[in-house]
Amino acid sequence: MTRETFNQLPRNEQRLLLLTQGCFLEERQTSRHDVMLYQINQFYAEAYFVKNTNKLSFFKSFSGTEGLEPYLAQIDITDLLQQTHH
Numbered sequence: 001m002t003r004e005t006f007n008q009l010p011r012n013e014q015r016l017l018l019l020t021q022g023c024f025l026e027e028r029q030t031s032r033h034d035v036m037l038y039q040i041n042q043f044y045a046e047a048y049f050v051k052n053t054n055k056l057s058f059f060k061s062f063s064g065t066e067g068l069e070p071y072l073a074q075i076d077i078t079d080l081l082q083q084t085h086h
């Protein structure tokens with residue numbers, strides 16, 4: 001499955017694909033959406049859900065790491081840092 005193929009699928013098929021073959025990585029919130037990040041094959045896909053309704057609004061897919069930027073602040077590396085200081 002390529003990112004281009006994923007983008008051409010109907011939304012219900014995209015959802016099923018993420019649930020069955022995607023690897024859930026993280027979630028974040030925007031002012032309007034709860035966003036769930038998945039990795040599938042060689043790309044990432046975000047599922048956007050409308051706040052307070054949990055209704056799927058849309059998917060956004062990307063490759064490369066620049067799209068991961070909103071998630072970086074949420075990663076706790078405290079334990080990793082403590083291990084390197086011992």
